[in-house]
Amino acid sequence: xxxxxxxxxxxxxxxxxxxFLGGNLLVHLFLLYVWNAAGQVVxxxxxxxxxxAFSVTIMAGLALWLHxxxxxxxxxxxPLRSTWCWLTVAAAAATAAGLFGQFLGSDWLLNPLTWTxxxxxxxxxQIRLTALIAGGPLRLIVLAAAMRPLLRTxxxxxxxxxxxxxxxxxxxxxCLFTAGRLVETGSGWxxxxxxxxxxxxxxxxxxxxxxxxxxxxxxxxxxxxxxTGLIARGWIALECAILASGAGEIILWVIxxxxxxxxxxxxxxxxxxxTAAFALVPALTLAAQHRAMQSAAQHPENLPTxxxxxxx
Amino acid sequence: xxxxxSPKRNDMxxxxxxxxxxxxxxxxxRIARHLAGCRRCRERLEQIRTEKAALAAAHPxxxxxxxxxxxxxxxxxxxxxxxxxxxxxxxxxRVRERVETFCGAAAVGTVDHPGVREEKLLGTSNExxxxxxxxxxxxxxxxxxLRELRxxxxxxxxxx
Numbered sequence: 119x120x121x122x123x124x125x126x127x128x129x130x131x132x133x134x135x136x137x138f139l140g141g142n143l144l145v146h147l148f149l150l151y152v153w154n155a156a157g158q159v160v161x162x163x164x165x166x167x168x169x170x171a172f173s174v175t176i177m178a179g180l181a182l183w184l185h186x187x188x189x190x191x192x193x194x195x196x197p198l199r200s201t202w203c204w205l206t207v208a209a210a211a212a213t214a215a216g217l218f219g220q221f222l223g224s225d226w227l228l229n230p231l232t233w234t235x236x237x238x239x240x241x242x243x244q245i246r247l248t249a250l251i252a253g254g255p256l257r258l259i260v261l262a263a264a265m266r267p268l269l270r271t272x273x274x275x276x277x278x279x280x281x282x283x284x285x286x287x288x289x290x291x292x293c294l295f296t297a298g299r300l301v302e303t304g305s306g307w308x309x310x311x312x313x314x315x316x317x318x319x320x321x322x323x324x325x326x327x328x329x330x331x332x333x334x335x336x337x338x339x340x341x342x343x344x345x346t347g348l349i350a351r352g353w354i355a356l357e358c359a360i361l362a363s364g365a366g367e368i369i370l371w372v373i374x375x376x377x378x379x380x381x382x383x384x385x386x387x388x389x390x391x392x393t394a395a396f397a398l399v400p401a402l403t404l405a406a407q408h409r410a411m412q413s414a415a416q417h418p419e420n421l422p423t424x425x426x427x428x429x430x
Numbered sequence: 431x432x433x434x435x436s437p438k439r440n441d442m443x444x445x446x447x448x449x450x451x452x453x454x455x456x457x458x459x460r461i462a463r464h465l466a467g468c469r470r471c472r473e474r475l476e477q478i479r480t481e482k483a484a485l486a487a488a489h490p491x492x493x494x495x496x497x498x499x500x501x502x503x504x505x506x507x508x509x510x511x512x513x514x515x516x517x518x519x520x521x522x523x524r525v526r527e528r529v530e531t532f533c534g535a536a537a538v539g540t541v542d543h544p545g546v547r548e549e550k551l552l553g554t555s556n557e558x559x560x561x562x563x564x565x566x567x568x569x570x571x572x573x574x575x576l577r578e579l580r581x582x583x584x585x586x587x588x589x590x
Contacts, residue, residue, distance in 0.1 A: 191564035198561055271561050275554075276540050345534010349562045403563070406532060410559070410567040410574075 129408035131184055131401035138180065139394040142173040146383045146390075153381060171386040174393050175216030181397035182209040188400040191407060197271045204264030205399065208257045212393065215253025223249050250319045258326040261360075265333040268353070272340040281339045289331035292364045296324040299371065320367075327364055334360040348406035352399050359395035366392055443468065449475050453482060518548045524575050525555050532559060532571070 185206040192199045222229055223246030231238045231245075272278050303321055307313045337357050344350045366388045373380050444452070444461050452461045452475065465471050525548070526538050533541075541554055552575065559568035 191566055193565065196561065196564065275558055275561070277537070343536050343540055345530070345536040345538075347530065347532045347534035347537065349532050350534045350537075407563050407567045410532070410563055410571050 128187060128404050129412075131404050132398060135177075135180065135394050135397045135401050138173075138177060139390060142177075142390055143387065146173075146387050150381065150383050150387075153383075171382065171389075172220065174386060174389045175213065175220060177390060177393040177397055178209060178212040178216050181393065181400065182206070182213045184397060184400035184404065185209045188403050188407075197274070198267060201264045201268045201271075202400075204260050208260040208264065209396065211252045211257040211260060212396070215249040215257070218245050219249030219253065223247075247315060247319070250316060251322075254319050255323040255326055258323050258330060258363075262326055262329050262333060265330070265337065269333065269336055269340065272337075272344075277340045277343045278336070279339045279343050281335050285335055285339065288361075289328065289335055292331045292368075293328050295368055295371075296328050299324060324367065327367065330360050331364055348402070348409055352402035352406065355395050355398035355402055359392055359399070362392045362395055443471050443474075446474070446478065449478050450482075453479055521548045521575070522551060525551050528571055528575060529555050529558070532563070 185202065189199075189202045189206050192202050222231060223242055225232060225242070229242070231242050269278065299321060303313055303317060334357050337353060337360075341350050341353055341357065346354070369388055370385065373384060444464060448461060449471070452458075452465075465475060522542070526542055529538050529541055537558075541558070542551055546554075552572070556568055556572050559571050563571075
């Protein structure tokens with residue numbers, strides 16, 4: 119019975135994620151509606167590359183905590199130990215980027231770096247840049263590292279299959295998008311247009327996202343040979359999170375072309391579901407583990423007496 | 431708490447079954463020592479030997495009865511084989527159910543082939559659960575799989 123303790127409430131982790139996501143999306147949509155109804159008088163504008171909203175940071179924190187819970191059940195030597203370690207690092211990077219970017223890397227009133235007579239704008243800028251790197255390219259590199267042992271483990275159990283030509287179209291499109299972005303920025307730089315550091319950081323993450331897209335296709339193909347069981351659902355969430363990350367990048371690039379000053383809520387509306395999808399990976403794994411433990415709790419008799427010679 | 435053994439227990443007379451086994455040379459030392467000092471058991475042993483000889487004289491196993499014995503042994507063997515096959519099918523079904531629940535329906539076809547033995551299937555599924563859910567959960571699933579099985583395979587077959 120001791121096996122079940124610790125899983126009593128955490129089995130509902132996927133529900134927590136969905137509830138938090140649904141609640142926040144409703145609030146942000148309501149705010150957008152009010153802003154639009156008020157004739158856009160209230161200033162909630164912000165650039166789409168601004169740091170994540172609090173809700174995204176809280177979701178990233180929730181994901182980090184769930185990863186830390188999951189990683190305890192994969193001791194050293196487990197095939198997916200390294201995958202969970204890298205995923206935990208990625209969640210920690212996202213959380214740290216959100217916290218530092220929002221609390222110390224912005225000009226809001228509660229930032230202690232702005233309390234002095236001469237605000238330390240240089241330090242604030244550096245913190246903001248570091249947060250952008252940690253939450254962008256660095257996190258994506260770590261995610262790509264996490265995918266390697268996962269795909270290797272799936273191949274070990276003969277779940278891997280070769281994607282066909284049509285399935286390579288999606289990562290191909292994203293590669294074209296990345297190339298387009300690089301050409302666009304490069305031509306702007308050659309045309310003496312200033313290139314912001316934030317843009318450079320965002321661009322640095324795109325090639326890694328391309329790699330993640332290719333890995334995502336391999337993962338999707340492998341999972342199609344596995345099915346949609348409790349284990350597979352967690353990894354399907356990871357696959358969706360990767361695809362959503364790419365789609366989010368494209369949307370965030372397209373929006374300013376049609377909407378010169380989009381509200382910051384748009385960025386949150388895009389980033390929050392992506393972060394929720396990443397949080398669902400450990401949440402669904404915990405739910406699967408709980409399901410396994412539950413079966414033991416229903417049969418509390420002494421196990422060794424029931425195990426036949428085969429098991430012994 | 432462990433109870434102390436009664437001193438009288440060492441002096442107890444052997445049962446008829448053990449004396450019969452002694453007659454057939456299947457029990458030794460302790461009974462022989464007991465018989466050396468117990469007149470009552472010696473008399474009982476002598477009686478068993480007499481009855482055994484009388485029974486063998488009255489119902490000799492002739493050549494015509496050997497096929498019947500062979501048939502009996504064959505029936506016992508077939509019964510044991512059926513029991514084992516039933517348990518194997520039961521185990522296979524349960525493993526497939528668990529794989530379908532935790533991995534998915536498609537995984538069952540990947541893991542289970544017609545030529546795969548039940549022991550191998552069990553081992554593979556346990557490796558998958560161990561990899562994707564962690565050792566603790568995998569152990570619980572395997573315990574759950576084997577809990578209700580009422581069968582025993584020879585230990586040699588488990589090491590595949």
